[in-house]
Amino acid sequence: MRRTITILGETVLPGQSKTIDMEIAKLHNTAKLKIPIIVSRSKIDGPTVLFSAGIHGDEINGVDIVRQIITKKINKPKRGTIICIPIVNMFGFVNMSRQFPDGRDLNRVFPGSKNGSLASRFAYHILTDIMPLVDYAVDFHAGGASRFNAPQIRLAPNNAELKTLADVFNAPFTLYSKNISGSFRNSSQKLNVKMLLFEGGKSLDINTSVSNTGIQGVKRILDHLDMLDPKQTLEKQENKTIYIEKSAWIRAKWSGLLHDNGYIGAFVKRDTVLAIITDPFGKFEHKVKAPNDGYIINANHAPIVYQGDAVYHISKTLVDGNK
Incomplete structure (x- = not known):
């Protein structure tokens, strides 16, 4: 049994809860910048699970999910430890x-370096001081550049343990995507941490439905690991996650004003009009059509687009999630 957990020199005993402040560098005005790490331990031994967000500082929806995990006391485990x-x-x-x-993009500099760039130093300390203690993790993200992601789990292919966890989390969609070199997920896998990556919503935005999807998925994961506090309730879900093996971006053929028709998360038939692109002066209206039958898993919510901009992400190949 792991009697003590030590993070950044601070020890957390079984049954304790503690907030540990990570201080690697100061702001340019010399003000301290603390990164709170909230650790809650049960008196009963069990796995250690990490819930993290905000690797990209503008992806606030993930921050809101982890905040709610704390405020709703979902992070108080029946057994084991939740970070x-x-x-x-x-x-x-x-x-x-x-x-x-x-x-630098923090999610491209892992495993980092003790004496490297600021981002690289943070990556190094996260992998060195925290991840060796972790058995399971969910890292929360959102779409960037005004692109709204339908709630989805991403996992590397051919990993039975992660497939089981994705089934349990049961997001509306699960995408097979290879680990990217330099990413948190890739480095965590090398440490044998079983990590799911959650995508939902868009940058600089909080979406209640996306947050609720993430929170319910977290509860199901903790229940699966026999860590969920009995005081917590689970929402019943009838639909199973839809597995997507291949997908493609639909790009704008014209520059102009984008009028989205609201198909995010929906199954559409080929030639469905997903949006209209117009010019500001009333000269033209061009239709953006679905190139194939599929699910719309990402939609660009920017009011203005340029030729070549990614406007929709559509599934191309579905797989049987039961396999």
Whole structure:
């Protein structure tokens, strides 16, 4: 039994809850910038689960999900340990920016370096000081650049354990996607941490439905691991997650004003008119049509688009989730 857990020099005993502040660097005005790590332990031994968000500082919907996990006391485990980091990239969150102040994407610099760039140092300490303690993790993200993601889990193909966890989480969609070099998910897998990546909503936005989907998925994961506090209730779900093996982006053929027809999350037939692109002067109206039957798993909510911009993400190949 793991009697003690030590993070950044602070020890958390069984039955304890503690907030540990991670301080790697200060703001340019010398003000301290603390990243709270909320640790809750049961007196009964069990797995350690991490719920993290805000690796991209402008993806606030994930921050809201982890916040609610804490405020609703979902992070008080029946057994084992739950670690919550609502905001990993506090620098980006303060600036409402995706990147670190050094211009780097934190989710592309893992495993990082102790003496590297600011983002690289953060990646190093997360992997060195936290992830060796973790057995399971869910990292929460949102779509960037005004693109709204239908709630979805992403996982690497050919991993039976992750497939089981994705079935349990039961988001509306589950996408098979290879781990990206330099990503948190890729480095965590190398440490044998079983991590799901959740995508939902868009940057600089909070969507209640997306938050609820994430929270219910977290409860199901904890229930599956026999960690959910008996005081918590589970919503009954009849629909099973839809597995998507291949998908493609539909790109704008014209520049102009984008009028979205609201098909996010829906199954559409080929040639369904997903949007209209118009010019500001009433000269033209062009239809954006679905190139094939499929589910719309991402929609661009920007009012203005340029030729070549990604406007919709549509599934191409579905797989039997029971396999």
